[in-house]
Every structure is written in structure tokens, then in C-alpha cells.
Amino acid sequence: MLPSAESLEGKPVPQVAFKTRADDGWRDLSTDELFKGKTVVVFSLPGAYTPTCSSTHLPRYNELASVLRDNGVDDIVCFSVNDAFVMNEWKQGQDAGDITFVPDGNGDFARGMGMLVDKRDLGFGMRSWRYSMLVRDGVIEKMFIEPEREGDPFEVSDADTMLRHINPGARAPDPIVMFSKPGCPFCARAKAALTERGLRYTEISQDQKINTSVLRAVSGRMTWPQVFIGGHLVGGTDELLAHLEQANPAPAAA
Template structure:
């Protein structure tokens, strides 16, 4: 199956759906512990079940606000349903990918730089974004790969710009495990220097739960916190829009959740 994609001020590219085929053989130039380390396609995919999502560039709006963060949130859920690794591949260099991963706190993902576009070109997903000053980049897509063979691809549709409709983490999770429940979003209101806030965050990390932290200050006051939570003390933890409370209530909630 072929998808034609029109890029403004560029040629029409035909994007192939490669389900049933082997992933391209490529060598990725990564940086690990301040050293160059070559990682091959075989090392990434052989003998494993891998979810891959590919995007136009690190630090770009949709990639940073939605695409990567949601895969990071759902990575443990995907792994609970048979996925060994969740990989993000972008036509960026190793330094950019490493810095972006740290900025995004993407500890549940493996970020792979395809700096020369070798893998992306082999996938048939290398497109011309010269009109934006990007040069050659990846079209946005995701795929499920088992032992190097592509089982399923979700390729964004033929539209101008950067459509984001089918390569998202929730679509992939629904394909792998229909009906699986995604984790509810967690928000923690904290106060700088608060030991109970530090405890609450530690409890969530130990439980493998990602959270958004909103720290008091910069216009967010104890009065603001009271208006939201009915309490002016920090921390205050919310999950899926429901109030859990402070660190002691969180500890009890986590205990019940694990039963």
C-alpha cells in the first residue's frame, strides 16, 4: 500500500506501508556516557517486540507536547502487554536526541538518532521539509515490530503540514491490547523545600507512575491551591481529576492500588 504526501514547495513523495517486511539495516550513531556507540538495527529489533514512533524533529511543538510525552506515559502499559522496548527515532543527531530526552524526562523510552536519515530512508519515510528549513526529515508514523518484522504501521495521512491523527500512543495501545486501560494523568501541587512534597514524588516514582508537578510560586499561591483542592498545604495530589490528598493519603492510595 502506498500513501502520497504533498509537502509545500516540494515534490510528491510516495510513502510505503511495509507491513510484513523486515526493518531496514542501519547503524545509528549514539552517544552513551560521553562516548560514541554504534547501535545496529539488529541490536534494536532482533528477538524483541518493539514499538517504534518516528517524528519530524526533537523540540518541535507536537513532538514535545504530545507525541513523545504520551508514549512515555503509556510505555509501562505497553510493556505490560508484551512490548519489550518503546523506541523513538528521529532524523536528529545524538546530542540533540539526548538533550531532548533529558528535557522531556523520557526515562521509559529509548531515543535513537537517525542523523543521516539512513533508517528513515530505508523505511521510505524520508520527506523533504526544505520549505521549513528542516531539510530531509521523517514523516510521522508508528509501527509494531516483532523480531525485526513489521507487523503493523500507522502512517499519518496525506495532508499538508504535519498531521498527527494515527501514530499516537493510544492508537498503538488499542491495537496491541484492545480495551486496555491507560493510566490516569496525575498532577502534584508542591512547594519548594517541602519534605512531604519530596516524599510524595518519591512514592510516585517508586510506583512507576509519571506525574505533572505544579510548584507554588510564579503567581500560584496557597490561596490558589485552596481554591482547587480545598486545602492550602502542599503536597496535594490529583489523579484523573480526583483528589487524593497529601503524602499520607497518597501512600494509602498506592497501597490500595497495589492490592
Template structure:
């Protein structure tokens, strides 16, 4: 039986010590280190590399992390009952540089939340139920627990729901895609503009079989880079600089 969300609001997070490997060095990280004196968003999920976790839950939190921080959040933490090696490799593969990965390998934190569930039927052992929460100075301010039903429901613990709770007026940024070429100085310049504004983007490099003919088919252009925002072609590095310098640029609005 999963706990009722309302019963957890106002309670402190479990006091545990996580066995983590930041910078590939073993280090004990306590709950106080993560939460004390901070406003933190946590999202917990059944397992690294699993479908919903990899295609939706983690990527969207990584995408919205800069906007969450601009709305007063100090850190965005992903917790899963996985070991530190798995969590680090998953973060690298997902390019989730905006997320703090915390391995709850023994399930101590998850059990303390009352959200450790039996997934032995899938060969997973004990895992976390999917949820998200806003923690202020170690106290649970709001928690969204997925409904207790078959499968892997993903209805309320998503990043957009959390953002709406924190700031209903916040406008999520449009997705940004950069078609780039290794060693291209103009590509580097365009990506630098995006990074300087804290804009999360997907870099589709020529290394991924994106040839000049593919680029022309997609954008109508043959020069690198070509940048899209929300499905709209912005263009090359000069166009990107001009677009994001404009006060009414869609991505600029997302910072409000």
C-alpha cells in the same frame, strides 16, 4: 509518494548503524541491538522541539510507556532525523525517561523505511514522515503511517492507537499531577509511592512559582504535597498511600 502501510508489514526494519550518545559517550548502535529478539514500539517524527512532537507525540508515549511494557513491549523508541546532541537535550527537557531516543542524523533508517521526506520549504532539509510501528524480532508487525496530505497530520501514529492495537482491553491511566515543594519529605514520600507503581506523573514544584496561595486556590489546602489524579484531588502523602493501596484505585486498574 509515501509507501502503503500494508506493503511494509512482514518486512525487516532497515539494517543501519546509529551514531548515538547514551550517557554522553559516543556509541554505535545497530538495528539488531535495538530490535533482535525483542518486541519494540517505534514512533518517528519530523523533529525534536517541534510543536506536535513536543506537546503530544512524545509526551503521550512517555506517559503510556509503563503500560505498554506491562503489555509485553520491551522498549519504546523515538526516531528522528536529528543529531544525538539534540535528541538527548530534548529528552531531558521533556523528562521522557521512559523513551529510548535514537538519532537518525543521516536519515539512513528513515530512507530505508521509504519515509524520508523533503522539508526544505520549512528550512528543515530531509526529515522523517510521522509514523509508528510495532516491531517483533526485527520484523514489522504493524505500522501506522500518517496520511499523505499538507501540513503535519497527527491522526494514527499516537500512543493510544498503538496501545489499542496491542491490547484493546487495556485502560490508559488517568493523568497524575503532583504539587510539591523542594526538600519536603512528605512530597518525596508521595512521589516514591507513584514511582514504585510505575505511574508517570507531572511534578509541579514550588520552583515554578507555585506559592502557598496558588496551592490553596487550586486544591483548597495549604500543605505540601497535593496530588491530583484525572482532575480529582487525592490529597497529601497519607491520602496518596491510601488511594494507591486500594485495589479499585483508577491508576491501579490501568495496570491490568
């Protein structure tokens, strides 16, 4: 039986030494290094590369990382009972540079949280139950634990729920998708404009087998780039710059 959220709130996180890999070498990462003197959002999930974890849980925390930081969060940490090699490859594949991936390979942290569960029926062995928490200076302030039932429920540990808890008035940014072409100077200008305003975007490049016919089918246009914000076509570079200047003016030069 899993512990209740209320029974964990107000308690310190478990003291664990995590076996991480950096620069082709092993390094022990302590609980204190992750949490001491910081405000940290944690989300823990059953496994890297699994469907809900890869398609929804992790990507949304990655999308909202900058908003969470704007609202007082120092770091966003993803735990999974996987080894360091798997976690490093998953991070790279998900383009999740704003998330700290921590391998709980032996399940010590999950066990200390009371969240280690038996997934041998799926061939997973022992894994973490899905949950999220807000930790301040090593003490759990708020827990969101998925309901204990069969399968892999995903209802309360999502990034939007955490953001609403931290700041109910915070506004999540609209998702931005850019269809681009390698070597295109207009694409470079568009990407630079988004980057200087701190706006995350997903790039779909021509070298990913997206040709002009696909671009026209999606956007109705044949020139690169084409940018969508919040599911709506903004257009090419000049249209994007005008949109950004109206909605999010560039910072003044020093």
C-alpha cells in the same frame, strides 16, 4: 509518494548504523541491537522540540510506556532526523527515561523506510514523515502511517492507537500531577508511595515559581503536597495513601 502500511508489514526494518552519544563519546548503534529478539514499538516524528512532537506525540508514549511493557513490549523507540546532541537534550528536557531516543541524523533509516520527506519549505531540509510501527524480532508487524497531506497530520501514530492494537482491553492509567515543595517530608512520602507502585507522575514544584497562592487557587488548599489523579483532586499525603491502598494496594513484603 509514501509507501502504504500494507506494503511494509511483514518486511524487515532497514539495516542502519546510528551515530549516538554516550559518556561524552561516539558509539555506533546497529539496527540489530535495537530490534533483534525483541518486541519494539517505534514512533518516528519530524523533529525534536517541534510543537506536536513535544506536546503530544512523545509525552503520551512516555506516559504509556509501562502499560505497553506490561503488554509484551520490550522497548519504545523514538526516531527523528536530528543529531545525537539534540536528541539527548530533548530526552532530558522531556524527562522521558522510559523511551529510547535514536538519532537518525543522516535520515538513513527514514530513507530505508520510504518515509524521508522534503521539508525545505519550513527550513527543515529532509525529515521523517510521522508514523508508528510494531516490530517483532526485526520484522514490521503493524504500521500506522499518517495520511499524506499538507501540514503535519497526527491522527493514527499516537500511543493510544498503538496500545489498542496490541491489547484492545488494556486500560491507560489516569494522569497524576503532584504539587510539591522542596524538602517537604510529606511530599517525599507521597512520591515514594507512587514510585513503589510503579505509577508515573508529573511533579510541579514550588521551586518552579509555584507559590502557596497558586497552590490554593488550583486546589483550594494551602498545604503541600496536593495530588491530582485523572483531573480530580485527591488531596495530601494521607488522602493519597488511602486512595492508593484502595485502588492499587502496595506489594506485600517478601
